[in-house]
Amino acid sequence: MERSGIATVVKNTGSQYLLSELPEWNLIPAVLRGRIRLKGGVATNPVAVGDRVRYSFDEDPTPEHPATILEVLPRKNYVIRRSTNLSRQAHVIAANIDEAFLIVSLYFPEIKLPFLDRLLVTCEVYGVPVTLVLNKVDLYCSEVPEQISAFRRIYESAGYRVIETSAVTGEGVDALREAVRGKVCLLSGESGVGKSSLIRAIDPSLDPKVGEISEVHLQGKHTTSLYEMYRACGDAYLIDTPGLRGFGLVDLKKEEIALYFPEMLKASRDCRFTPCTHTHEPGCAVKAAVDEGRISAERYNSYLGMLEEDTKFR
Ligand code: GDP
Ligand code: ZN
Helix, strand or coil: CCEEEEEEEEEEECCEEEEECCCCCCCEEEEECCCCCCCCCCECCCCCCCCEEEEEECCCCCCCCCEEEEEECCCCCEEEEECCCCCCCEEEEEECCCEEEEEECCCCCCCCHHHHHHHHHHHHHHCCCEEEEECCHHHHCCCCHHHHHHHHHHHHHCCCEEEECCCCCCCCHHHHHHHHCCCEEEEEECCCCCHHHHHHHHCCCCCCCCCCCCHHHCCCCCCCCCCEEEEECCCEEEEECCCCCCCCCCCCCHHHHHHHCHHHHHHHHHCCCCCCCCCCCCCCHHHHHHHCCCCCHHHHHHHHHHHHCCCCCC
């Protein structure tokens, strides 16, 4: 007798998928039936980690007798990566993200605020809430404590939560563990910031360099998966994004960019002119806020950089 259910995609390796009925962690091997296409989409993958799917099965699904994915349910959000800078083809990295945790470090590797600000704009465009994780604080809390507080000031005044952590001393790891609890979280960060170390610190049973989901759940040899969801501490679902430097950006018009800087959007309600580019217009409330230090000069500079580059900015 055919039965069916709703589950979340936790891993995809080519033609095979693993599903789980979150919050349960009951791994179900599955394959796609026919061609599921994203309506109007340009994605190379119709089903991504985090997607909620309807599936059916006859007997208990195994790698030899996998369940069948019938349908992808509507997404609340997703992030994509372009195949190349100029390509119109995109790969969906993950869907239905409750919160993205962008992991950064002041040094080793050195943070580039304009790059971080672009990433934040992308998350705002995609409708994904963001927390910033400033890792490796053990390295600079005694050397350059003023740079830690400067970072905090810039991003907290823009409306973002900042969690300071050290995977080495364990500082802030409890706060991070608390922040991911009960959510589907996207973990992203430049290579070397300590993302894998933090995942291991949150839950020592996990090792992202190895992968949590053993390959015995999947058929075939070539089962390398780019993105995978981990269950941490029983009720947190972490999607690791190794090697991912940024998210592909939807095309923004010049006048739209400021809508995705939350602090500028708020201030712009008092601009004399609409639309206002917040560059040369008289009576611009955003420029006034920058002059008075209510909007950080660093964020405003990132905005100006994006305005100038918007033709290349995608
Ligand atoms: P990933 O590439 O982001 O996954 O980074 P890894 O977790 O592999 O860490 C990169 C390097 O940074 C390793 O040598 C880690 O030991 C080191 N590292 C990670 N977190 C910290 C931290 O909080 N403090 C210090 N001092 N080193 C760290
Ligand atoms: Zn303005």
